[in-house]
Amino acid sequence: MKIAIVTGASSGMGREFVKQIGYFYRTLDEIWVIARRGERLQELQYVSIVPLRIFEGDLLKRPVNAALKEALSKEQPDIRMLVNAAGFGKCGSVEEILGEDKNIQLEMIDLNCIALSRMTFYCMPFMSKGSRIINLASAAAFCPQPLFTVYAATKSYVLSFSRALGEEVRQKGIVVTAVCPGPVDTEFFDVSGRIENVWKQMVMAKSPDVVRKALIDSRRGKGMSVYGTAMKGARIASKFVPHSLILKLETMGCKGDRQ
């Protein structure tokens, strides 16, 4: 059985991947979708051209991980694609966020880094030549970001993990692509807090466009998928401008936003 697995499939980019994957990989038998909001996953069945198998649950808890592991061992599927899209961020200083919820930043590290790695480790034994892993990193991975501190750090992990893993599995013909968009119009900001920054609002991308580019870049064997000229510019700047200067500019920008 040929399958794709998509985490975070109940909304935003994960949902969009489920809608588009079937058009890129015509031979898939099923897409296995994972998220906490099961009713959203049920609704997705009506818009996916590939049959779905639903795994409803919290990736930070044991049951959904155990159910997935068991299904993998029972079905021994040929995993053609894994999309790790489950993730969240929180805007604000580390201290402010601690004041609101002392565990949330640790949960962010658990979901964005540990759950993503765990899912990758579960799936790798079922991958072979031509299989693909798409990990949702972010343009926030390019350099540290005050007032998005933990989130940006988790995404740096995802970018570094994906690129190095991609080199390791290249010989086997497996492609790993880190997707690094700037702001994308999804429910992400309902959880993270709205962005007031006018510049960020101006470069806000649409999720179908980001996902389509990610799937094309993955098919072309690219290690990174960066959507839009502004984010490509940000990536280049993060390589050549000293991070101490970028940090100063970011801090000035953040202060401006809060005035």
Ligand SMILES: NC(=O)c1ccc[n+]([C@@H]2O[C@H](COP(=O)([O-])OP(=O)(O)OC[C@H]3O[C@@H](n4cnc5c(N)ncnc54)[C@H](OP(=O)(O)O)[C@@H]3O)[C@@H](O)[C@H]2O)c1
């Ligand atoms: N939107 C942006 O501006 C942006 C930019 C760059 C990168 N990204 C990254 O792209 C990825 C997708 O984000 P998005 O924009 O599509 O946001 P989104 O619409 O909020 O989607 C997040 C997904 O993660 C799932 N999720 C959250 N916590 C979970 C948990 N504990 N267990 C299982 N699933 C969980 C959510 O489903 P349930 O709530 O149903 O569990 C949802 O399906 C994230 O990794 C995000 O960091 C987003």
